Amino acid sequence: MKKIKKVVSVLTICIMVVTLFQPLSANAATTYYYVSTTGSDSNDGTTRATAFLTLTKALTKATAGTTIFVLNGTYSYSFTFKLTQSGTADAPIKILNYSGHTPVIDFSSQEYADSSRGFQISGDHWIIAGLTITSAGDNGIHISGNYNRVQDCLITKCGDTGLQISNGGSYNTINRVTSTYNYDSKTNGENADGFAAKLSIGPGNVFNSCTALYNSDDGFDFYYATNAVKVYNSEASYNGVGDGNGNGFKVGGNYSADNHYLEGCTAIGNVKRGFDQNNNTGYVTLLNCTGTNNDVNFYFPKAPSSGTHQFTGCISIGGTNKDKIVGATVTNCTFNQ
Numbered sequence: 525m526k527k528i529k530k531v532v533s534v535l536t537i538c539i540m541v542v543t544l545f546q547p548l549s550a551n552a553a554t555t556y557y558y559v560s561t562t563g564s565d566s567n568d569g570t571t572r573a574t575a576f577l578t579l580t581k582a583l584t585k586a587t588a589g590t591t592i593f594v595l596n597g598t599y600s601y602s603f604t605f606k607l608t609q610s611g612t613a614d615a616p617i618k619i620l621n622y623s624g625h626t627p628v629i630d631f632s633s634q635e636y637a638d639s640s641r642g643f644q645i646s647g648d649h650w651i652i653a654g655l656t657i658t659s660a661g662d663n664g665i666h667i668s669g670n671y672n673r674v675q676d677c678l679i680t681k682c683g684d685t686g687l688q689i690s691n692g693g694s695y696n697t698i699n700r701v702t703s704t705y706n707y708d709s710k711t712n713g714e715n716a717d718g719f720a721a722k723l724s725i726g727p728g729n730v731f732n733s734c735t736a737l738y739n740s741d742d743g744f745d746f747y748y749a750t751n752a753v754k755v756y757n758s759e760a761s762y763n764g765v766g767d768g769n770g771n772g773f774k775v776g777g778n779y780s781a782d783n784h785y786l787e788g789c790t791a792i793g794n795v796k797r798g799f800d801q802n803n804n805t806g807y808v809t810l811l812n813c814t815g816t817n818n819d820v821n822f823y824f825p826k827a828p829s830s831g832t833h834q835f836t837g838c839i840s841i842g843g844t845n846k847d848k849i850v851g852a853t854v855t856n857c858t859f860n861q
């Protein structure tokens with residue numbers, strides 16, 4: 525009995541020592557802050573009852589492992605949130621809606637200018653989820669960093685592309701984001717896409733179940749991406765306003781050879797093309813993609829410089845002008861040629 529007691533007390537001491545000397549990183553992984561329209565920036569921000577008033581204040585606390593919960597309400601900002609710090613793979617930095625809440629981040633007081641983005645993510649390992657982001661002077665979200673994730677957000681009424689990856693951004697994942705009614709009014713709509721991964725991105729960028737509707741330029745634009753993008757189960761419909769190009773999925777540009785992959789994607793009622801090669805000299809894979817009632821549903825008029833386009837299980841329905849399919853291996857598709 526004595527022996528058992530001794531073992532138990534030794535164990536207790538061991539547990540206490542372990543608890544006392546837990547590495548700091550374990551604590552860092554559980555740091556939560558709250559932002560509320562009824563909060564105050566002189567609070568400590570660590571509970572709902574002592575929430576901060578501004579996201580600006582919460583972001584001054586953000587290091588690897590920080591989670592910032594944003595509660596219901598509209599938060600108006602006239603400047604860009606520059607997310608320059610980085611999380612890690614195990615401890616990303618998160619900006620999330622508080623469970624069941626639908627906060628709106630409103631940038632309508634921003635100047636209409638190329639520098640007026642809503643969130644500019646040049647850091648790595650950020651997660652932004654559950655926010656409505658509206659009326660930025662330029663992009664709602666611009667990503668040039670790596671391993672970031674944006675999901676379950678609505679991005680709308682921005683003065684340029686809703687969500688853009690550029691400048692080498694790599695391994696970013698965009699899940700279930702809707703980007704709609706983005707419109708660059710001063711240039712009569714020629715630039716604002718729903719989503720863009722264009723102008724020199726890095727590898728590994730993926731869009732899952734995203735929707736681009738009623739944007740002035742293109743739904744998805746991969747102009748001069750210089751690396752392949754993957755898109756799954758996404759929709760680009762009714763894009764094209766004013767001087768906008770009005771393509772659903774613009775999968776190339778500037779004669780860059782980028783072997784993009786699209787699976788289960790749908791393009792309906794875009795002013796110009798549902799799926800548009802746009803001078804991509806690489807080959808594009810389209811698996812189970814459908815174009816319906818675009819001016820042209822599938823427009824691939826040029827053979828790739830190497831390889832062949834891989835079109836499988838694709839369907840073209842309606843459309844004002846005929847599809848153009850050149851240099852493709854076509855399997856089980858119904859094109860209108």
Ligand SMILES: [Ca+2]
Nearest residue numbers: 637638662684
């Ligand atoms: Ca712009």
Ligand SMILES: [Ca+2]
Nearest residue numbers: 714715741769
């Ligand atoms: Ca354009």
Ligand SMILES: [Ca+2]
Nearest residue numbers: 717741742745
């Ligand atoms: Ca475009």
